[in-house]
Every structure is written in structure tokens, then in C-alpha cells.
Amino acid sequence: MAAVDLRFHLHPAAFSSVHPSNSSAKPHRHCPPQRIHAAARRCLLRAKSSNGHPQIGASFSDGALDAKPSGAGGPAPEQGEHTVSITVVGASGDLAKKKIFPALFALFYEDWLPEHFTIFGYARSKMSDEELRNMISMTLTCRIDQRANCSEKMDQFLKRCFYQSGQYNSEEGFCELDRKLTEKEAGKLPNRLFYLSIPPNIFVDVVRSASRTASLPSGGGWTRFIVEKPFGRDSESSGELTRSLKMYLEEEQIFRIDHYLGKELVENLSVLRFSNLVFQPLWSRDYIRNVQLIFSEDFGTEGRGGYFDNYGIIRDIMQNHLLQILALFAMETPVSLAAEDIRNEKVKVLRSMRKLKVEDVVVGQYKGHTRGEKSFPAYVDDPTVPNDSVTPTFAAAALFIDNARWDGVPFLMKAGKALHTRRAEIRVQFRRVPGNLYRGSVGADLDMATNELVLRVQPDEAIYLKINNKVPGLGMRLDSGNLNLFYSERYQREIPDAYERLLLDAMEGERRLFIRSDELDAAWAIFTPVLRELEDKRVAPELYPYGSRGPVGAHYLAANYNVRWGDISSDGS
Numbered sequence: 214m215a216a217v218d219l220r221f222h223l224h225p226a227a228f229s230s231v232h233p234s235n236s237s238a239k240p241h242r243h244c245p246p247q248r249i250h251a252a253a254r255r256c257l258l259r260a261k262s263s264n265g266h267p268q269i270g271a272s273f274s275d276g277a278l279d280a281k282p283s284g285a286g287g288p289a290p291e292q293g294e295h296t297v298s299i300t301v302v303g304a305s306g307d308l309a310k311k312k313i314f315p316a317l318f319a320l321f322y323e324d325w326l327p328e329h330f331t332i333f334g335y336a337r338s339k340m341s342d343e344e345l346r347n348m349i350s351m352t353l354t355c356r357i358d359q360r361a362n363c364s365e366k367m368d369q370f371l372k373r374c375f376y377q378s379g380q381y382n383s384e385e386g387f388c389e390l391d392r393k394l395t396e397k398e399a400g401k402l403p404n405r406l407f408y409l410s411i412p413p414n415i416f417v418d419v420v421r422s423a424s425r426t427a428s429l430p431s432g433g434g435w436t437r438f439i440v441e442k443p444f445g446r447d448s449e450s451s452g453e454l455t456r457s458l459k460m461y462l463e464e465e466q467i468f469r470i471d472h473y474l475g476k477e478l479v480e481n482l483s484v485l486r487f488s489n490l491v492f493q494p495l496w497s498r499d500y501i502r503n504v505q506l507i508f509s510e511d512f513g514t515e516g517r518g519g520y521f522d523n524y525g526i527i528r529d530i531m532q533n534h535l536l537q538i539l540a541l542f543a544m545e546t547p548v549s550l551a552a553e554d555i556r557n558e559k560v561k562v563l564r565s566m567r568k569l570k571v572e573d574v575v576v577g578q579y580k581g582h583t584r585g586e587k588s589f590p591a592y593v594d595d596p597t598v599p600n601d602s603v604t605p606t607f608a609a610a611a612l613f614i615d616n617a618r619w620d621g622v623p624f625l626m627k628a629g630k631a632l633h634t635r636r637a638e639i640r641v642q643f644r645r646v647p648g649n650l651y652r653g654s655v656g657a658d659l660d661m662a663t664n665e666l667v668l669r670v671q672p673d674e675a676i677y678l679k680i681n682n683k684v685p686g687l688g689m690r691l692d693s694g695n696l697n698l699f700y701s702e703r704y705q706r707e708i709p710d711a712y713e714r715l716l717l718d719a720m721e722g723e724r725r726l727f728i729r730s731d732e733l734d735a736a737w738a739i740f741t742p743v744l745r746e747l748e749d750k751r752v753a754p755e756l757y758p759y760g761s762r763g764p765v766g767a768h769y770l771a772a773n774y775n776v777r778w779g780d781i782s783s784d785g786s
């Protein structure tokens with residue numbers, strides 16, 4: 214039966230500000246829509262209160278400059294004529310080029326964007342609109358299954374893209390941006406989305422400048438900020454970041470993105486759990502022996518060493534992507550599918566988790582390796598990484614949830630760069646069959662004959678369940694076979710990129726797949742002590758060759774809990 218996609222039925226009002234919390238509730242001042250040079254000057258002269266908040270009630274002496282209704286710069290907007298302006302801050306960067314602009318184009322191509330929208334790139338690099346368009350055009354592709362009118366659609370999309378160069382900590386650039394946005398929004402009810410695709414050390418600068426100068430007045434349309442990870446380095450810095458952001462924004466305006474939550478299989482995890490009766494009774498310590506969350510990449514940190522060395526794999530992947538999956542996997546049934554109900558359950562399960570101990574962690578770092586003619590660099594060969602760096606590019610960890618459902622069940626995580634394959638998956642290993650009638654027919658190792666449910670997040674999305682099966686023939690021999698749901702065989706449509714779903718959700722004000730600040734606090738509480746200890750003691754990572762399966766220490770760690778990693782068979786099944 215064809216699935217009904219509710220988004221096709223969304224009313225344009227889904228993009229409007231229907232709830233006060235959707236609007237920019239913090240008081241702020243707008244840049245004047247006219248005479249921008251004077252405006253920029255005034256922006257800079259704007260008085261600040263002692264705590265850095267934009268001042269309530271501060272106004273320009275020139276009342277005309279101040280009088281900007283939601284649809285300023287044009288005739289009164291007609292009912293329902295909304296427009297969304299999306300500003301990609303850090304538009305010249307890797308993520309913007311690789312993911313954000315392509316995702317925006319994909320949304321446009323499939324008619325998910327509202328009729329009236331404008332896209333702005335903002336960064337320090339000097340670029341004209343045309344140069345931005347050229348840059349973006351290199352990154353755009355059309356879905357293989359929908360190539361019709363592709364270049365026409367690209368041209369239409371690129372015409373809606375503009376660029377504003379400016380500093381991140383200066384209000385001048387954002388004032389100029391505000392002026393241009395206002396021009397494009399003329400006659401419509403505006404809404405603004407800022408995507409902070411920039412290094413974390415400048416998040417607050419941008420939020421301060423943009424919220425003071427380029428966010429919409431309270432009571433107008435909404436102004437939202439998507440903030441990229443990392444959200445701090447530990448509990449303390451994350452708390453500090455949250456406090457700083459909240460000086461300028463309401464929590465409702467902050468969309469902390471974890472793109473793994475936008476992946477199809479991760480979204481499907483709750484569907485699998487809560488809409489299939491067969492799994493419901495099995496989902497606990499009674500039947501599940503261990504759960505494995507595995508992430509591997511077959512490339513190193515090339516080009517991102519400077520960022521990575523300050524964070525390491527635990528912060529880059531485990532504390533966010535894998536922990537979020539774990540929370541969705543292990544949470545209790547939420548009251549409803551509403552964002553706050555789901556996030557409440559996630560927080561509860563995260564708060565039930567034991568703080569990770571150093572003896573439950575193995576860290577590794579890749580070293581150079583030569584295979585045939587080809588040489589692969591060591592992590593420390595990156596010129597932006599210190600030669601004596603002990604930053605882990607691989608980690609394995611055993612985590613526990615101290616609640617009634619999961620008491621004693623090891624949740625094993627493994628994440629690494631420069632490994633032999635690129636993969637992300639969830640493996641659920643079930644207990645042995647008690648008093649198994651067929652124990653003589655399944656081979657010596659009963660643990661090898663237990664059921665395993667695998668959710669392959671990427672690549673080649675799939676769900677499969679390993680079952681024991683009689684090998685056809687006159688004898689009685691069992692082997693392990695898979696009940697398969699391979700997405701490429703079952704579904705013809707190409708799977709949207711995670712960023713498409715998340716951008717759309719942010720525009721719709723749907724927070725379900727974004728991280729709330731208390732979730733973040735709970736997540737950091739689990740990892741901060743171990744990160745501190747690893748760093749204070751400069752624990753030396755186990756070296757593993759580029760392109761290998763990672764440090765053997767990961768196997769010893771799993772063995773401590775009678776676990777065997779499910780991804781070690783040669784075919785990876």
C-alpha cells in the first residue's frame with residue numbers, strides 16, 4: 214500500500230508564525246531598511262545593556278527607520294503570502310557546499326520549499342551573487358530517478374540565491390544582510406532561518422550580531438537559528454554555550470542539529486519499535502543480550518584535522534550521533550509523537566545512564582599504511598595536527614542504562630575514522646533460546662546461533678533479522694539466514710539526505726529531530742568525566758593502520774561483557 218506523505222498536505226500556514234514561541238521573543242532592534250550606510254553606523258552605535266542583551270525599547274531617533282512591520286519595504290502583505298529567507302552563515306565552507314545548498318536545492322526540486330523563498334549565503338570571503346551561484350552550481354545534482362527539467366530547475370533555484378559578505382562579529386555585515394532580506398521580503402509576511410555552518414568558536418558572535426540586527430521583530434514572523442555541532446566540548450562549555458545563546462535567543466528559536474536524527478533509518482527506528490507488535494515484548498533485558506552502535510568511515514580526517522584535533526571521535530560521533538540513536542532505541546514509549554513528548558523520553562533515558570568509566574573505553578588513532586602502490590597518511594601527518602597528538606580517531610565504549618528495562622544490558626559503541634569500510638548500523642543481539650532443542654545442530658558456539666536484528670543506517674539502508682534455519686536436505690543441520698528488507702529493492706524512491714528533512718522541519722517549526730538543551734546536558738554528563746580523565750592523563754591511543762578494522766582493544770572490551778562485535782564477519786552481514 215502506498216504510504217501517505219502528510220507533508221504534501223501541509224497548508225502554507227505551516228510556515229507561518231502561529232504560536233508566540235515561534236516569534237523572536239527576545240527584544241531586538243532592526244537595521245533600518247533604507248540608507249544602509251547610515252543604518253550600519255547606527256547599528257554599531259546601538260546601545261547595549263550591561264549583560265549584552267539588546268536593550269528593550271531602545272529606538273532610533275529617526276522614527277521612520279524604525280517603522281518596519283513584518284513585511285516592511287512594500288505594500289501590506291496579503292493574507293497567506295508568507296516568505297522564508299534562509300541565510301547560510303559560513304556559505305563558503307565545506308558543509309555548506311557539501312550538504313546545505315544541495316539539500317535546499319533538493320527541497321526546491323521536489324516542491325517542498327514554500328512558494329516564496331530566498332536563500333542568502335553569508336561569509337567573510339568576498340563573492341558576488343554570481344560567484345556564489347557558480348560555487349553552488351558545482352555541488353547540485355538531481356535525483357537519479359527524477360532528472361526531468363533538472364537544469365531548468367537549477368537555474369530557477371540559483372536565481373533565488375544571493376550573497377552578502379561580512380564579518381561574523383560585526384553588526385555591519387548583518388545590517389546590510391537585513392537590508393537585502395527586507396528588500397526581498399517586500400509585500401510578504403517574512404520568516405527567517407539562519408543556518409550557522411561555521412566553526413563553533415564563532416557561534417555566539419554570529420547569534421549576537423544577527424539577532425540584534427537581522428532578526429524579525431517580536432510579533433512578526435519567526436526567526437530561527439540552526440546551530441551545528443559541536444555544542445561545546447564538555448558539560449561546562451556546553452552549558453556556557455547554551456547560556457550565551459539564550460542571552461540572545463529563546464530556546465524555541467534554537468535548532469541544534471544532529472544530522473543523524475534526519476537519517477531515514479534513524480527516523481524509522483521508532484516506527485519499527487512502536488508499530489510492530491512482534492518487537493514490543495522483546496525490547497528489554499529479558500530478550501536482548503546487548504546492543505551495538507557502530508560507525509565507521511573509510512577515510513581519515515583529511516582537511517578537517519584542525520577541528521578534529523580539538524574534539525576527537527568521542528565528541529565528534531559518540532556523544533551526539535550514536536548517543537542520540539541509543540536514546541531513541543532505549544526510551545520508553547512517548548505519550549505522543551509531539552516533539553516535547555519524544556524529547557522528554559529521550560532525556561529520561563539519558564539521565565538513567567551511568568557515567569562512562571575509563572576502563573570501559575578503548576581509544577585508537579590511525580597510523581600510516583601502504584597498500585600496494587598506495588600510501589595512506591597517519592592522523593598526525595596532517596600539518597594542522599601536532600606530531601604528539603593523542604586525540605582518538607577511534608573509540609569503543611561500553612555503556613549502561615540503570616533502569617528496569619535495560620539493567621545489565623551492555624550498549625556497546627564503536628566509532629572510527631580511516632577504517633576498512635564506511636558503515637553506520639545498529640545491531641541488536643538477542644539471548645540464547647533456553648533449553649534449545651536444536652543445540653546439537655547449530656554448531657559448538659551457541660552465541661553464534663542467537664538472533665540478531667540489524668538496522669543498517671548507511672550505506673544501502675536495510676533492516677534484516679538473522680534467524681536459524683534448517684539447511685534443506687535429509688539431515689538436520691541449521692544455519693543462519695537473513696530475513697531481509699533492503700530499501701533499494703523494496704522502495705523505488707531515492708532516499709532524501711538527512712539535511713533535507715531537518716531543514717524542512719526547521720522551517721515548519723518541528724523540533725522533534727533537534728536537540729533540546731536538557732538532552733544536551735544529560736548527554737555531556739555521561740561523557741565529560743571520561744573525556745577529562747583521558748585528556749588529563751594523556752592516555753595514549755592504540756595505533757591502528759589506516760584502512761584496518763581498528764584496534765584489537767575493542768575486542769577485549771567487548772569480551773569483558775561476553776559480547777562479540779556483530780560486524781566482524783568478512784561479508785559484514
Ligand SMILES: NC(=O)C1=CN([C@@H]2O[C@H](COP(=O)(O)OP(=O)(O)OC[C@H]3O[C@@H](n4cnc5c(N)ncnc54)[C@H](OP(=O)(O)O)[C@@H]3O)[C@@H](O)[C@H]2O)C=CC1
Pocket residue numbers: 303304305306307308309336337338381409410411412413415441442443520
Ligand atoms: N564539514 C562537515 O562534514 C561537518 C561539519 N559540521 C559542523 O558544521 C560547521 C561548519 O563546518 P565546515 O563547513 O566543515 O567548516 P569550515 O571550516 O569549512 O568553515 C565554514 C566557514 O567558516 C569560516 N571560517 C572557517 N574558520 C574560521 C575561523 N577560524 N574564524 C572565522 N571564520 C572561519 C570560513 O568562511 P569565510 O572565511 O569565508 O568567512 C569557512 O568557509 C562546524 O560547526 C562543523 O563542526 C558538522 C557535521 C559535518
Ligand SMILES: O=C1O[C@H](COP(=O)(O)O)[C@@H](O)[C@H](O)[C@H]1O
Pocket residue numbers: 472510529530637
Ligand atoms: O558529524 C559528523 O558526521 C560526519 C559523518 O556524517 P555522514 O552523514 O557522512 O555519516 C563525520 O564525517 C564528521 O566527522 C562528523 O563531524
